[in-house]
Amino acid sequence: MGDPITLIGKWLESLLFGWGLNPGIISLIMAVIGVVAIASAVLLIDILLVWVERKIVARFQDRLGPNRLGPFGLIQPIADVIKLLIKEDILPRGADKFVYNLAPILALATVLLLWAVLPLSSTIYGTNLNVGVLYIVAVGAISTLGIIMAGWASNNKYALLGAFRTVAQMISYEVPMVIALLVPVIMARSMGLKDIVDAQSVWFLFIAPLPALIVLITSIAELGRAPFDLTEAESEIVAGYHIEYTGMKFGLFYAGELLHALTVGGIIATLFLGGWRGPGAETYPILGVFYFFIKAFFLYWVIMWVKYSLPRIRIDHMLNLNWKFLTPLSLAILIVTAILDKILPRSPGAIYALGMLAANIIVGWITLQLLKSNVRRERKRVGEPRPVAQPETSAATITSQTSSSSS
């Protein structure tokens, strides 16, 4: 196995063992080194993401984007970070100081925590937790808590409104997400992310496209990105929960949001796109890291594409989409998957895969028909003439008045 990171790990372990430390302390030291390595690598990628985000936004909007500092503006994010560091940190009057300071830390730390279970390749991963999917759902929910804390502690009405919207939105979208996440768990018979990747000789995207789509939509909602950015709608509630944050504290929210988008890309890549799988990744694990990030960045790009293509949706539409469309759909696809998984034979993989795909297509087709009939009904309802303040009569009185005054 010619994988440098595993080799370094093995070498360090034998070195520490040579010093005569006891195995418990060695595993603790190894854990600390692993955590620091993963977290700093992820944060470095995060700084790069600022550049990626700005550059891709610019391209979507037919601009050039940052192009002055360094080649292709690559040094721009570092300048941004330095600028944020030397900005004054303003504490708003009447703010709850402890919660106010804790919120941005929580917003970034929870996203970092998600990387503990993501397998970057067959040998490089933080840990293969046997409740990995549950861990992702649980830790992902804490970042919502950070936003609620920020909104509550800022002593600002707009921030509080943003926090309320967070409660309604991010919490609601967790329900269909959790239901849809059960589908890969059923197919892989495990909640460990590494086991789920190992089970994907066929990518789950091809045998379960509907759950993949549901997870993508709900993840975008959990991120609070457009078209679901009601929590920070700048035209309605100015900036929502981070309105009172300045300097590096705002920077942490920003970095957390960007990193969360890439992390969501990584999670979906792991669950549905085969994670590190690709040609040659079994023999050369370092290639797996490359494939993983290609897939994660592709999904990040898809999320950005959605963000800059769709307008923000209204809050009642947003909640209806979740409770009246995504939740029933995900429950239906879960029931179909569970029963089919038991009935279909596992041994020739082709029958299993084709059966699942067919079931997904049928459920998707039925959903589309229901949606079409619903849209027809909705158009009819909105198009019906409404009781108005009778413009004809008022116009008649005006004319009678003018005629009377003229006469």
Next chain:
Amino acid sequence: MLNDWLFIGVFLVLAPLFPALALVIPRIVAPRKPNALKSQTYECGIETVGNTWVQFRVQFYIYALVFLIFDVELVFLFPWAVAFDQLPLFAVLEGVLFLLILIAGLVYAWRKGALEWV
């Protein structure tokens, strides 16, 4: 197994330190000159009026309640999904029955108007 949770535990302790470090640096290099005008909260350019922590729509609370019921019940389904190999068809159908009860709850909330944004 224990090593896995040791890793998570270490991560839990160290992860907040990275952003916390980023907040310590501005304490040293950034200016700090607070005054009463500067620390006013923003409200469309006028002076802030009234109390911030106001009453809010009860609808937010109802959505949170519906979410709570669903999320707690969904946690029960994860062991069912993991143990799928050992389950006979009957046990799978029992899980489906559980899901149908959940759907009945969703339909009930829907009919009662708990899912309407009024």
